[in-house]
Amino acid sequence: KTVLSQIEEKEDTYHCYVTVDKEGALANALAVQEEINRGLKSPLAGVPVAIKDNMCTEGLLTTCSSKILGNFIPTFSSEAVLNLQRAGAVILGKTNMDEFAMGSTTETSAFGVTKNPWNKDHVPGGSSGGSAAAVAASECFYALGSDTGGSIRQPASFCGVVGLKPTYGTVSRYGLIAYGSSLDQIGPLCKDVTDCATVMEVISSHDAKDSTSVKRNDTDFTSALKEDVKGMRIGLPKDYFGEGLDPEVKGAVLKAAKVLREKGAVVEEFDLSLVEYAIPTYYTIAAAEASSNLERFDGIKYGYRTERYEGLHNMYKKSRSEGFGPEVKRRIMLGSFVLSSGYYDAYYLKALKVKALIKKAFDEAFAKYDVILGPVAPTTAPKLGESLSDPIKMYLGDIYTISINLAGLPGLSMPCGIDSKGLPIGLQLIGDCFQEKKLIRTAYTYE
Numbered sequence: 001k002t003v004l005s006q007i008e009e010k011e012d013t014y015h016c017y018v019t020v021d022k023e024g025a026l027a028n029a030l031a032v033q034e035e036i037n038r039g040l041k042s043p044l045a046g047v048p049v050a051i052k053d054n055m056c057t058e059g060l061l062t063t064c065s066s067k068i069l070g071n072f073i074p075t076f077s078s079e080a081v082l083n084l085q086r087a088g089a090v091i092l093g094k095t096n097m098d099e100f101a102m103g104s105t106t107e108t109s110a111f112g113v114t115k116n117p118w119n120k121d122h123v124p125g126g127s128s129g130g131s132a133a134a135v136a137a138s139e140c141f142y143a144l145g146s147d148t149g150g151s152i153r154q155p156a157s158f159c160g161v162v163g164l165k166p167t168y169g170t171v172s173r174y175g176l177i178a179y180g181s182s183l184d185q186i187g188p189l190c191k192d193v194t195d196c197a198t199v200m201e202v203i204s205s206h207d208a209k210d211s212t213s214v215k216r217n218d219t220d221f222t223s224a225l226k227e228d229v230k231g232m233r234i235g236l237p238k239d240y241f242g243e244g245l246d247p248e249v250k251g252a253v254l255k256a257a258k259v260l261r262e263k264g265a266v267v268e269e270f271d272l273s274l275v276e277y278a279i280p281t282y283y284t285i286a287a288a289e290a291s292s293n294l295e296r297f298d299g300i301k302y303g304y305r306t307e308r309y310e311g312l313h314n315m316y317k318k319s320r321s322e323g324f325g326p327e328v329k330r331r332i333m334l335g336s337f338v339l340s341s342g343y344y345d346a347y348y349l350k351a352l353k354v355k356a357l358i359k360k361a362f363d364e365a366f367a368k369y370d371v372i373l374g375p376v377a378p379t380t381a382p383k384l385g386e387s388l389s390d391p392i393k394m395y396l397g398d399i400y401t402i403s404i405n406l407a408g409l410p411g412l413s414m415p416c417g418i419d420s421k422g423l424p425i426g427l428q429l430i431g432d433c434f435q436e437k438k439l440i441r442t443a444y445t446y447e
């Protein structure tokens with residue numbers, strides 16, 4: 001009830017949610033209370049959570065913040081959501097996002113913008129902007145987001161909360177509406193590192209329904225909540241602190257590195273090559289996969305269908321033209337182009353090769369370091385309306401987050417300061433595959 005009253009009070013200002021399921025949440029809370037009385041033991045039992053609107057929730061509208069799914073009510077829930085529900089979580093509703101998770105500001109949503117709770121003239125980041133803002137505004141206790149190229153870490157950074165993008169394959173993607181299937185991962189956005197580790201422990205699972213799901217027996221993430229980085233080797237990639245990085249962000253991130261050094265970590269700079277190729281590589285691969293994944297939205301099987309049409313092809317064309325927003329269309333066109341015969345080798349195949357080289361560069365770095373530390377984004381949250389007109393500039397803002405997805409690595413974003421505009425600054429910790437615990441330990445020590 002407390003959290004619902006927070007929503008009532010603040011939602012008109014910040015617009016974190018596409019759907020608030022007030023009745024459902026209250027009924028569910030009572031049902032969980034019964035289960036607790038009957039012996040359910042879980043740290044999440046009865047704790048209200050917000051879910052990004054690209055994860056299917058049985059019986060509850062799931063729009064991906066797109067007109068094309070504006071009336072889509074799934075008949076099943078995503079595995080990550082089911083894992084939460086098995087642990088007694090209470091779902092408050094579905095959070096706003098960039099349409100189909102394409103964007104970095106939550107402004108490409110078909111259902112209005114979300115505002116940053118630190119300053120409502122600024123964006124909350126994206127694409128999981130609604131989830132990050134809901135946590136920051138206390139319109140939920142924690143939230144789930146998805147991260148294809150930074151969509152958990154960057155909004156967490158812009159809203160001053162903790163976000164974790166797990167190693168690819170750790171959280172089932174079953175029921176997550178796909179953007180770039182080889183890059184997408186679900187993860188938590190929380191108020192602190194302890195909550196983050198707790199939620200991670202619940203949502204991680206092997207799932208036969210996701211062919212890329214990994215069997216892990218090391219998902220006791222809360223065991224890493226230790227204040228201890230003595231002897232831990234932390235690398236600062238020089239390329240992450242060069243041109244384009246806001247001096248205030250740089251200062252705060254380097255200060256955090258100093259704190260960890262004082263606590264006993266060995267911190268040094270190193271060269272992480274290929275950073276400059278990350279953006280073209282990511283936008284080639286992500287767009288290619290998106291163009292293929294979004295073929296299914298044809299006005300027949302799901303969601304929106306145009307009212308007037310002449311014949312089947314015209315129906316497809318009009319439904320998709322009216323149903324998708326401009327950023328999604330841009331990605332579909334770009335993706336179809338790089339996959340088309342004649343261009344496939346020049347763009348898509350080349351991007352896959354660079355992706356392999358990026359992974360190799362990280363492998364070499366992790367032979368020397370336990371954790372890589374850097375900024376999450378070049379700046380703090382931009383003003384509303386500033387980014388939409390210049391997509392290239394927006395894409396450049398993903399420079400520090402996207403290679404982590406290309407390499408399948410885990411990345412954690414947490415607050416490390418506030419700039420002169422009063423906006424939070426984020427710190428990113430990157431680990432080798434399956435090394436979330438090192439990130440959690442480092443983050444917990446710093447926090």
Ligand code: GLN
Nearest residue numbers: 101102103148149150151
């Ligand atoms: N901003 C990036 C994009 O638009 C990342 C989005 C994401 O991680 N879903 O593709």
